[in-house]
Structures are given as C-alpha cells and as structure tokens.
Amino acid sequence: MKAAVFFECGGAEKIQLAEIDTPQIQPDQLLLAVKAAALNHLDLWVLAGPAGEGAKFPGCGGADMAGVVVEVGSAVSGFAVNDRVLVNPNLSCGRCAQCIAGEESLCPDYDILTGGFAEYAAVAANKAMKIPDHLSFTDAAAVPLVFQTAWRALISQAKIRPGEDVLILGASGGVASAAIQIAKLSGANVIAVTSSPEKMTQAKALGADEAVNRLEGDFWGAIREWSGGRGVDVVVENVGAATWAGSIDSLKKGGRLVTYGRTTGRIGETNISTLFWNQLHLIGSTMSNQREFSEVMNLIFQGKLQPVIDSVYPLSEASAAYARLKSGRQFGKVVIQVGQDAG
Numbered sequence: 203m204k205a206a207v208f209f210e211c212g213g214a215e216k217i218q219l220a221e222i223d224t225p226q227i228q229p230d231q232l233l234l235a236v237k238a239a240a241l242n243h244l245d246l247w248v249l250a251g252p253a254g255e256g257a258k259f260p261g262c263g264g265a266d267m268a269g270v271v272v273e274v275g276s277a278v279s280g281f282a283v284n285d286r287v288l289v290n291p292n293l294s295c296g297r298c299a300q301c302i303a304g305e306e307s308l309c310p311d312y313d314i315l316t317g318g319f320a321e322y323a324a325v326a327a328n329k330a331m332k333i334p335d336h337l338s339f340t341d342a343a344a345v346p347l348v349f350q351t352a353w354r355a356l357i358s359q360a361k362i363r364p365g366e367d368v369l370i371l372g373a374s375g376g377v378a379s380a381a382i383q384i385a386k387l388s389g390a391n392v393i394a395v396t397s398s399p400e401k402m403t404q405a406k407a408l409g410a411d412e413a414v415n416r417l418e419g420d421f422w423g424a425i426r427e428w429s430g431g432r433g434v435d436v437v438v439e440n441v442g443a444a445t446w447a448g449s450i451d452s453l454k455k456g457g458r459l460v461t462y463g464r465t466t467g468r469i470g471e472t473n474i475s476t477l478f479w480n481q482l483h484l485i486g487s488t489m490s491n492q493r494e495f496s497e498v499m500n501l502i503f504q505g506k507l508q509p510v511i512d513s514v515y516p517l518s519e520a521s522a523a524y525a526r527l528k529s530g531r532q533f534g535k536v537v538i539q540v541g542q543d544a545g
C-alpha cells in the first residue's frame with residue numbers, strides 16, 4: 203500500500219510517499235481503508251526525534267483517521283464491511299486498575315495510535331465509532347484527538363462553569379479552536395490569545411468574546427484590564443515557555459490553569475509566591491477516556507461543535523502538509539486526504 207513515511211528524523215522534507223506492507227488485523231481489530239487523516243503537533247515531534255519519542259523506521263504518522271471498514275476481525279461484533287468510522291487514537295493496556303476504572307489515559311502503558319497517513323490501517327474495534335452520513339471523512343478525521351483533549355481539559359479537569367471567564371492561549375491550534383467552542387457551549391465568557399490580527403478575527407468567528415494579540419505587548423495586562431483588574435477564572439495553556447508566566451499572572455485568586463501542551467518550549471517560570479498567595483491550581487491534562495470521547499464526538503455528530511479545518515492535502519503532498527503545520531500559519535486542522543472520495 204502507499205503511505206507517507208520517513209526513513210530518518212528531521213523536518214517536513216523527510217516525508218515521502220513509499221510502498222509499505224498493508225497491516226494484518228488481529229481478531230479484535232478492523233482494517234480501515236483510510237479516507238482522511240489529520241496532522242497533530244505530535245507528528246512533528248515524532249518526525250523531529252530525538253529517538254525515544256518513537257523513532258521507528260519507516261515512521262508513519264497520523265493518529266487521527268477516518269475511513270471505511272474493509273475487513274472485520276473474527277472476534278469483533280457491531281461492525282460490518284462498508285461502515286464509515288472514525289477512530290479514538292488512545293492506546294492502553296485494558297487490564298490495569300486505571301483502564302478498568304475507565305481512566306485509560308492514566309494507564310502506565312498509555313500510547314497514541316499512528317499510521318493514518320497510509321491507504322490502510324489496523325485499528326482496535328473498541329476504539330472505532332460509526333459516523334453519521336452527513337459528516338465527511340475530512341471533517342471526521344479532524345476531530346478525534348483535538349476535541350477529546352479540549353473536552354477533558356475544560357470539562358473534566360478545569361471543571362469550567364457557566365459565567366466563568368476562560369482565557370484560551372494559542373487560539374489557532376486544533377485543541378484551542380475546539381476549546382473555544384466547548385467553553386462557549388458551556389456558557390463561559392471566552393478570551394482568546396493568539397498571534398496575528400487574522401487569527402484574532404478567526405477566533406471571534408468561532409465564538410470568542412474577545413481576542414488579544416500576544417505579540418502586541420503583555421497579554422496579561424490586557425487580560426487584567428478586560429477583567430476589571432481581577433484576572434480570569436481559568437486559563438487554558440498550550441503555548442508553554444513563551445506565555446507560561448503571563449498565563450499565571452492572568453489568573454484571579456483561586457483560579458485554575460490547565461495545560462495540555464508546550465508548543466514554544468517545555469520550561470516555564472512559575473512565581474511560587476503568586477501560586478500560593480493566590481491559591482492557584484495548576485492542572486495537567488492530555489487525551490480523554492472513552493466515555494469523554496463518546497460525549498464530545500456525539501456533540502460533533504449533532505452539529506453542536508464544528509470541525510475547524512485549515513487546509514487539505516492529497517497523500518502525495520503529505521510533506522507540504524507537515525510544512526504547513528510547522529509554519530504555524532494554520533488556523534485549525536491540516537488534513538491529508540488518502541482516498542479519492544474523502545468528502
């Protein structure tokens with residue numbers, strides 16, 4: 203089968219179209235003819251190396267995928283050939299205490315599926331979800347990782363409530379553009395921080411009540427002014443080093459900061475005096491459990507949350523898709539169409 207792969211770590215130029223073996227399914231798996239798969243920052247990190255973050259060659263990215271079932275494992279029930287599905291890319295052992303408790307993203311063996319940038323993929327049937335006819339494969343591939351991450355961060359971890367002020371950093375990112383919608387659906391007031399006038403307009407179009415350009419001065423000053431000097435209830439972080447200290451300064455007393463990423467670097471300065479005196483909560487979050495995944499996917503299927511797609515590339519131009527994400531100029535998801543009929 204054809205796949206977009208890399209044989210050594212590096213930049214987008216390392217991605218090339220190649221023939222690799224079509225996967226064989228296990229009894230509990232489905233074989234998908236992939237129709238569309240979306241990029242995540244994870245794909246850039248794995249491609250860049252260092253070894254240890256999954257350098258295995260040929261490497262094939264693509265955690266988010268949607269397609270058509272072409273083969274059903276002997277132990278699988280509830281799926282048939284020709285079913286249209288998307289896939290929850292969470293991988294967990296299924297046997298440990300966390301998995302049994304339904305908290306599989308806390309599993310010690312937790313990992314993330316890859317392999318969507320290929321014509322076929324073997325996926326666990328219990329992680330596949332049928333999609334409604336009105337949802338295109340391109341839209342379906344754009345949602346699993348980012349919407350479950352945003353849902354867990356805001357709903358389960360930060361526990362946002364109606365009427366709260368929620369500051370969302372890096373608002374053009376896939377998770378953040380999902381988070382804007384989820385916060386609005388939850389009745390929060392949303393302030394988006396982003397890095398260009400165009401992205402400010404796009405964040406408002408998604409529902410943000412206010413937008414701030416972090417490259418035009420200290421955004422936390424603007425946030426304090428906006429909130430009448432109090433600061434906000436919740437900050438949703440993924441920018442990391444460039445904004446971490448300002449994010450902490452944007453919180454009101456008792457506020458919560460939830461982070462799911464660190465695009466600009468993994469080390470941030472924390473003013474410990476601010477942390478204890480203001481009784482702040484710093485919360486880490488990553489992908490969701492299956493229950494949260496189903497909840498947020500159903501809201502997408504009902505049209506209450508919308509996929510946000512920046513651009514779509516054919517599999518043969520996967521290298522350009524990686525370059526687009528790496529550029530940071532995108533707003534929303536960069537998607538690769540694998541089949542001819544991904545619509």
Ligand code: ZN
Binds near residue numbers: 296298
């Ligand atoms: Zn487990």
